Amino acid sequence: IISDTWLPEYAETLYDFVVVGGDLLAPANAGAVVANRLSENPEWHVLLIEAGPTHVGVFDTRVPGLLAKLQGSRYDWNYTTVPQTGFNNRSIKFPRGHILGGCSSIDGLFYTRGSSSDYDRWAEVTGDSGWSWKNILPYFLKNEKWTNPADGHDPDGEYDPTYHSTKGVTYVSSYNSPQVIDSKVIAASRELGGEFAYNTDINDGEELGIGWSHSTIGHGERSSAATSYLTPEVLARHNLHVLTDHQVTHVLRTSSRGGMPSYRTIRFTPRKTPDPYIEINVKKEIILSAGVVGTTQILLQSGIGNATELSELGIKPVVDLPSVGKNMSEQAIFFSMYNLGIPGTIEAVTPEMQTEWLNEWNTTKTGPLTSIGVNLIGWLRIPDSSSVWEEYQDPSSGKNTPHIEIGFDGGSFQTTPRSTIANAIIPLQPESRGSITLRSSDPFDHPNIDFGFFNSKLDLITIREGVRQIHRLYSAPAFAEYNLSLPESFPSLDDDNALEEYIRNNADHAAHPVGTAAMSPRDADWGAVDPDLLLKTVSGLRIVDASVMPFIPAGHTQAPVYAIAERAADIIKEVWEWYG
Numbered sequence: 001i002i003s004d005t006w007l008p009e010y011a012e013t014l015y016d017f018v019v020v021g022g023d024l025l026a027p028a029n030a031g032a033v034v035a036n037r038l039s040e041n042p043e044w045h046v047l048l049i050e051a052g053p054t055h056v057g058v059f060d061t062r063v064p065g066l067l068a069k070l071q072g073s074r075y076d077w078n079y080t081t082v083p084q085t086g087f088n089n090r091s092i093k094f095p096r097g098h099i100l101g102g103c104s105s106i107d108g109l110f111y112t113r114g115s116s117s118d119y120d121r122w123a124e125v126t127g128d129s130g131w132s133w134k135n136i137l138p139y140f141l142k143n144e145k146w147t148n149p150a151d152g153h154d155p156d157g158e159y160d161p162t163y164h165s166t167k168g169v170t171y172v173s174s175y176n177s178p179q180v181i182d183s184k185v186i187a188a189s190r191e192l193g194g195e196f197a198y199n200t201d202i203n204d205g206e207e208l209g210i211g212w213s214h215s216t217i218g219h220g221e222r223s224s225a226a227t228s229y230l231t232p233e234v235l236a237r238h239n240l241h242v243l244t245d246h247q248v249t250h251v252l253r254t255s256s257r258g259g260m261p262s263y264r265t266i267r268f269t270p271r272k273t274p275d276p277y278i279e280i281n282v283k284k285e286i287i288l289s290a291g292v293v294g295t296t297q298i299l300l301q302s303g304i305g306n307a308t309e310l311s312e313l314g315i316k317p318v319v320d321l322p323s324v325g326k327n328m329s330e331q332a333i334f335f336s337m338y339n340l341g342i343p344g345t346i347e348a349v350t351p352e353m354q355t356e357w358l359n360e361w362n363t364t365k366t367g368p369l370t371s372i373g374v375n376l377i378g379w380l381r382i383p384d385s386s387s388v389w390e391e392y393q394d395p396s397s398g399k400n401t402p403h404i405e406i407g408f409d410g411g412s413f414q415t416t417p418r419s420t421i422a423n424a425i426i427p428l429q430p431e432s433r434g435s436i437t438l439r440s441s442d443p444f445d446h447p448n449i450d451f452g453f454f455n456s457k458l459d460l461i462t463i464r465e466g467v468r469q470i471h472r473l474y475s476a477p478a479f480a481e482y483n484l485s486l487p488e489s490f491p492s493l494d495d496d497n498a499l500e501e502y503i504r505n506n507a508d509h510a511a512h513p514v515g516t517a518a519m520s521p522r523d524a525d526w527g528a529v530d531p532d533l534l535l536k537t538v539s540g541l542r543i544v545d546a547s548v549m550p551f552i553p554a555g556h557t558q559a560p561v562y563a564i565a566e567r568a569a570d571i572i573k574e575v576w577e578w579y580g
Ligand SMILES: Cc1cc2nc3c(=O)[nH]c(=O)nc-3n(C[C@H](O)[C@H](O)[C@H](O)COP(=O)(O)OP(=O)(O)OC[C@H]3O[C@@H](n4cnc5c(N)ncnc54)[C@H](O)[C@@H]3O)c2cc1C
Pocket: 020, 021, 022, 023, 026, 027, 028, 029, 030, 031, 049, 050, 051, 052, 071, 095, 096, 097, 098, 099, 100, 101, 102, 103, 104, 106, 107, 108, 109, 110, 111, 112, 246, 247, 248, 249, 289, 290, 291, 292, 293, 294, 295, 298, 510, 511, 512, 513, 544, 545, 546, 547, 556, 557, 558, 559, 561
């Protein structure tokens, strides 16, 4: 059942598991994944609680090209960061999905896994080989349902089938609608080779080079955690209840188990009228999949976190876990724009074109609105020979891990390139760390979100080097006829200080924060969860979402969250099936 009100049959059920955050066990993903997998056991009663509304009937979530309309809408939590020192004290908007499926219902649909070394590093720092690339890959495959692109082109050569699965649940495809600069980027890659060499599959654990982007799109439509894990068949299970429009405010200590405080009581309330508060007990576990912000907020409001900071806010500290909300790692993003010096390029999208594209999508689920805007991605390293490494240590997980991602947006929504090519530049493995802290003891108050951008200058330098790498690519003969130039306001590429200042004034976030409840070895005195994702020092609380990643993978985060959630579901099943 799915309901936005607390039904009598919900109140009458004694739940084995409550999952918080509608990305199904990893509501991005995560919450929806977990709720789905646990309710496969008909003996277990599972309740999934989501603060936002259902995704059913929300048209804009279905059409990939309309994703920008979701940000700032009622399907977004609409957070704002605290002033970012590294951004010359600018505060920036920070969207998060407020809807079943979490961010996967509103995100940019890029499907990237990161490099094999990212997961081998997780295994090393947690002491659990289950997180290694070799062992996590089957969970990527369990999630993925590879399908042919909407425009009918043959994706042969744009991926390696060995590393993909057609048997999972979330659709993944190669690019769905061509854009004009694609052939130029491929030609330049061939001409220059080296760091720009063509990579057949950017998701096989070896990302470096330039390759086709993959996205969570199937048959022209967004595939989210909600559409893939909360299908009508899954929602028809007698033992799965989904409660939308309700916010979890606290987890409460119920008793003790195994010498540890047992957290098996959960408190929540309707989101629109925060009254009445409902409290229920859970037989087996509470699983927090509320994302980096939601999960941190619930833990801190419940007195689980840095005891001194909580006391200062008048919250009684009950579990002193100083790592909660700390160690946050987020990538910055910066767009460099190039003007096209050829006549006849389209200046702007007209309303007529938009209507035409929407008609096409409505009738055949094809056309420009099936595009995520970026068909090719470059994954680059700052060379070992660079003077940067005289001052800084390499923050990447290994030599096969890129420092920089470059997305090429050259008029995907037009048949000829618009007069500007936009290039998204992301420092993939930032050294800077930020935090989420409470503003007050009111669970409805948005917390302080501080990404700590450019606290380490290396992240700024990484973007600066990315700007120069793009310039090298555009100097290839393939781009000569475009006669590209940087806007007049853009500083000289030779002037480090001017370039850095320009980046500080114009950078944004990439929407991929992780690490606020990071995994660490069972006996470590840092980190928030053990390698099985159980919250340290208590019984009954598990965290399954982007918060647990100890380091951000070199890419976007929804695919890693799906893999974490799938593995977590197996871990939970194994434990509780053993207990019977
Ligand atoms: C605008 C945007 C663009 C992005 N683009 C991409 C991309 O192109 N590719 C990619 O890989 N990743 C992208 N991401 C990031 C990716 O979607 C997220 O990293 C991932 O989905 C996070 O999953 P999660 O399970 O950790 O949390 P979320 O997806 O944030 O899910 C948390 C869920 O919990 C709910 N919740 C929160 N607090 C409470 C509470 N107290 N009570 C009940 N429910 C609660 C939320 O409403 C939400 O549904 C993007 C994200 C955004 C916002």
